[in-house]
Amino acid sequence: MPTSTRSSNASAPCRLDWRPSRALAGALALIGLLAAGAVLASELPSPMSWLLAVGAVLYGAWLARRELRTAPQRWVVETGAVSLDGTSLDAPSLQWRGPLAVLRYRDGAGRLRHRVWWPGSLDAAGRRELRLAWAVQTPTPDPRSMAP
Known part of the structure; x- marks a missing residue:
């Protein structure tokens, strides 16, 4: 044909x-906050639990910021x-x-x-x-x- x-x-x-996903960055920050709450609710001595809680919040914020700054x-x-x-x-x-x-x-x-x-x-x-x-x-x- x-x-x-x-x-x-x-x-x-x-x-x-x-x-970068804003939802993922928000989830990472939320996980940091929840980890801080879990550490504070544990039976660790008070000074150590507060130190770990602040570290968890800072680490979650750092991960979220790193995700959002990816090109x-x-x-x-x-x-x-x-x-x-x-x-x-x-x-x-x-x-x-x-x-x-x-x-x-x-x-x-x-x-x-x-x-x-x-x-x-x-x-x-x-x-x-x-x-x-x-x-x-x-x-x-x-x-x-x-x-x-």
């Missing part, structure tokens, strides 16, 4: 922005490659935990890193786009996997 249109199986790259990143998921701010990643793997998307990868120094997209930082349309792009990016299993 010379008049039929040609179709392409290549898909457009998925471009996502990762930014936003640009992710591109293409067929056969995943890149972060223009550099290709080694051994990326995406796992879904309900509405959370967890991407694990190795950086240039070989250290294991991860990024988490929370529902507040990735809307439903973005999650769908990431699922579809990742399904194209991962190789399909061997078609001869069943016994003859």
Whole structure:
């Protein structure tokens, strides 16, 4: 059929922005406050419990501040490659935990890193786009996997 249109199986790259989650920062600060309450409710001597409670609050606040100060990143998921701010990643793997998307990868120094997209930082349309792009990016299993 010379008049039929040609179709392409290549898909457009998925471009996502990762930014720090305010919900995660709030949860980290709340955990610090709850830890301080737990220490104060324990049977530790009073001076030690107050010292640990202040330390728990400060540590929770430090974790929340560190989360919020993390620089936003640009992710591109293409067929056969995943890149972060223009550099290709080694051994990326995406796992879904309900509405959370967890991407694990190795950086240039070989250290294991991860990024988490929370529902507040990735809307439903973005999650769908990431699922579809990742399904194209991962190789399909061997078609001869069943016994003859």
